[in-house]
Amino acid sequence: MSPSFSPLRILHLEDSELDHELVSMALDSDLGRDFTIQRVEDEEGFLGALRDSPPHIVLSDYALPGYDGLSAFHAAHTLEPNLPFIIVTGAMGEEVAVDTLRQGVTDYILKARLERLAPAVTRALAEADARLSRERAEQEVRALNASLQLRLEEVERLRGTTERQNQRLEVQARQLEEALNLQKTFLAETSHELRTPLTALLGYLRRAEREAGGSQVLQDAQRVAENMTRLVNDLLQLSRGELVQSIEMHFVNLGNVLRQVGRDYGVQADVPDCEIVGDPGRLTQVFANLVSNGIRVSGGPDKVRIELRLRPGEVEALVIDHGPGVPDDIKPRIFDKFYRGKEAGSAGLGLTIAQQVVTAHSGAIDVFDTPGGGATFRVRLPLPDDADEDEDFA
Structure with a gap:
């Protein structure tokens, strides 16, 4: 209702033309702003003016023929509760004035x-503006409170x-921890149970090999038993959260190691x-694990082969299979302890042991797709400083 940027619209309910002129002159002299004033004489004209040209303020005589100021006020208040309404009358007793207010x-x-x-x-308009601003502020506060309440409910x-x-x-974490502890306990107990018969078997094979005088079959059996004993010890170490240890480094022909694994x-x-x-022994363990995995997932030894390639400063040993391959989302986790893919069929420690052994040799192991389908595990090992880097193994 604020008329700040337009002429003030005044509706004057007055049956006397002279009194209307006096009111207009008083306002024109003292109000200090532009205004328009419309005079109506009766209830019909008053209600029509309220509807057709809503005023900023109403001035009304108290007593009119067939109508009165209080009735006019209630009619205006029904249409616009915040509309300022001033009674301008010739005479009004104190009790009547108090009652109107x-x-x-x-x-x-x-x-x-x-x-x-x-x-x-001026005061009535200012109070109306202040009241309207206050009501708007209260509405905004109520809307904000309602919004905050909804947000609080959403937060809750x-x-x-x-x-x-x-x-x-938390329940899943406890279950996983319990499962991991059970797996570690099983590996530890199984390793202990296997070490005793393997130690006895290795002893018998060594005695038989000495008595037979260098039998190749007994030598191969003894080597396999030693690898089994080493694997059992590694499982026991990993079940305790320890790294694979007992690496004995010396000069070794990697070609002989790979050919022996191929024969086995x-x-x-x-x-x-x-x-x-x-x-x-440790290198044999690594490649035996990679080859046995390749045979298991590809379906037979005819789908697996071993290659050896020389690179500047290092040698690459490749175990290539033509099985289902390793999905890209699994490659980064395949060397994690206890990780088992869909085709694992194991405790998920073989590749972890292989990685630790290769790392202990200052090397690296990774996996990538075999052209045409399958997986290729690549083991990179450093060459001795005096190795002939110009030799071609291709």
Whole structure:
């Protein structure tokens, strides 16, 4: 209702033309702003003006023929509760004046004191603006409170959801921890149980080999038993959270190691000689694990082969299979302890042991796709400083 940027619209309910002129003159003299004033004489004209040209303020006589100021006030208040309403009357008793103010009339001015009219109009408009601003602010506060309440309810809902999820995660974490502890206990107990018969078997094979005088079959059996004993010891160490140890480094022909693994598992291993510094038993363990994995997932030794390639400063040993391959999302985790892929069929420690052995040799192991399908495990090992880097094994 603020008329700040337009002429003030005043609706004057007055049956006397002279009194209307006096009111207009008083306002024109003292109000200090542009205004338009419309006079109506009766209820019909008053209600029509309220609807057709809503005013910023109403000035009304108290007593009119067939109508009165209080009835006009209630009609205006019904249409616009915040509309300022001032009664301008010739005479009004104190009790009547108090009653009109109690009912909500903004102010009353006696026609004999019209010098008070302009200040009363200014004050009434200012109070109406302040009241309107206050109501708007209160509405904004209520809307903000409602929005905050909704947000608080959403926060509480999310908090409840988070607490339930945390509880589920805690249960899952405990279950995983229990499963891991059971797996470690099983590995430790199994390793202890296997070490005794393997130690006895290795002793019998050594005695038989001495008595037979260098039988190749007994030598191969003894070597396999030694590898089994070493694997059992590694499982025991890993179940305790320890790293694979007992690496004995010396000059070794990596080509012999790979060809021997090829004979043991019946896979193609047409590789040349290549001298490195390493532990032949541990290296045999690495490549035996990679080859046995390749045979298991590809379906037979005819789908697995071993290659050896020389690179500047290092040698690459490749175990290539034509099985289902390793999905890209699994490659980064395949060397993690206890990780088992869909085709694992094991405790998930073989590749972990292989990685630790290769790392102990200052090397690296990774996996990539075999062209045409399958997986290729690549073991890179450093060459001795005096190795002939120009030799071609291709």
